[in-house]
Amino acid sequence: MANPPGQFLDRAANSAIIQYYQSHQLFRDRYRVIKKLGQGGFGVTYLAQNATLPGEPYCVIKQLCPKAGSELSLERAKVRFRREARVLANLGSHSQIPQLLDYFTTEGEFYLVQDYVHGETLAQEVRRQGRLTEAQVKYFLREIIPVVRFIHRNRVVHRDIKPPNVIRSERDRRLVLIDFGAVREFLSDIDEYGSVKAPATQFVGTPGFAPPEQLALRPCYGSDIYALGMTCLYLLTARTPIEFDQDPRTGGIQWHHTVTVSPHLTTVLDKMLMPDAQDRYASVEELERALELEPHLEALSGCMNTRQRPPYDNADTDLNGATDVYLTPIQREAQAIRKWRTKRSLSRGNQGRSTGLLP
Structure with a gap:
């Protein structure tokens, strides 16, 4: 049976990194542990400096606490840890993700070291x-x-x-x-x-x-x-x-x-x-x-909600009397000819009435 999370946090409190922090010695002969940044169910995070590099740049050391209750589960956790570390290394190539600087296991504990972002x-x-x-x-x-x-x-x-x-x-x-x-x-x-x-x-x-x-x-x-x-x-x-x-x-x-x-x-x-x-x-x-x-959106709304109107008077009436219909150029021309003929016929009729030739 796996141990409850609290036991792992207790183990983290007594881990090797804490001993190096309390003794002011370098962890793994390079990391000067400054303070604890945070703690959660998956581990503890520390602020540190790499004393072996010029300027002793800051870094973040994260101690992971896998819930491994047996040797077999611990070995599986190690495999998972290495696989996860490789993924983090790939992700760290992005400028908006802290770069993975190191990962290792020591005394049965798992550690990731990443860039510190101030x-x-x-x-x-x-x-x-x-x-x-x-x-x-x-x-x-x-x-x-x-x-x-x-x-x-x-x-x-x-x-x-x-x-x-x-x-x-x-x-x-x-x-x-x-x-x-x-x-x-x-x-x-x-x-x-x-x-x-x-x-x-x-x-x-x-x-x-x-x-x-x-x-x-x-x-x-x-x-x-x-x-x-x-x-x-x-x-x-x-x-x-x-x-x-x-x-x-x-x-x-x-x-x-x-x-x-x-x-x-x-x-x-x-x-x-x-x-x-x-x-x-x-x-x-x-x-x-x-x-x-x-x-x-405003321009697209105009495109979606407007319709090209024919250039002729009353051109929104199609050949069959339907309204609000777009007409092709040929249809518009046919409609214009029909309107012209109708208008001419009406004009002739009016002329006939005025001369008395029509009843």
Whole structure:
């Protein structure tokens, strides 16, 4: 039987890295551990410096705590760890994802070392300066969509997109998606629809930001789109997911009364937040196209709601008397000839009446 999460956190508290931190010695002869940044069900994160490199650059060391209750499960965890580390290494080639610098196991413990991104999370920004405007939220989406698209093209579902996991770099102001401890590599486990074939063994993510299928251990690419939508609501309202009511019939988030945004963004967010993944955008590319469409909506509306009118008087009446019909040039010409003949006939009749030739 696997040990409960608390026992792993106790083990992390007594781990080798803590001993090096308390003794002020270099961990693995290179890392100077400065402080603990955070702790969760999957591990503990530390801020450190690489003392062997010029300038002793900062880095983040994440100690993972796999729930392995036997030697066999521990070996499986090691295989999974190496596979996940390779995926993180590939993802780290993107400028909006921290680069993986090292990964290793020591004394039965698992460690990832990544670039440290100095800056504020979006959650910290909102707490400091208040909620964002609609224009700022649209800009956020345009900035974050490329990195989510990159992740999905590498067949990875992040599963924990939320304001605390998005940092605005203080150096160049770019948005960086962090905390890939929740990422799972599905290179062989995702089917053509983006769903996991075999159910996962445990929930990964944050309740409220995670959609229903993720809570049911069936995450898909659309799960990240839902999390992006909830993140937008947080940025617009400064409200956490638990502060929104849900429609008891559909399970949809009831948010329209909390903030006023344009009809177009309302439509986009509603689709991002659909409880059923099949009703959301099929991909972030589709979401991106929907956002790019807004500047052209007025012109497109004019194209869809207007009809070219014939240039002749009363030309909206076709040959059979029907109205509001577009006529081809030949039909218009035939109609004009018929009208001319009718007018000439009427003119001749009037002339006859005036001369007394007609009764």
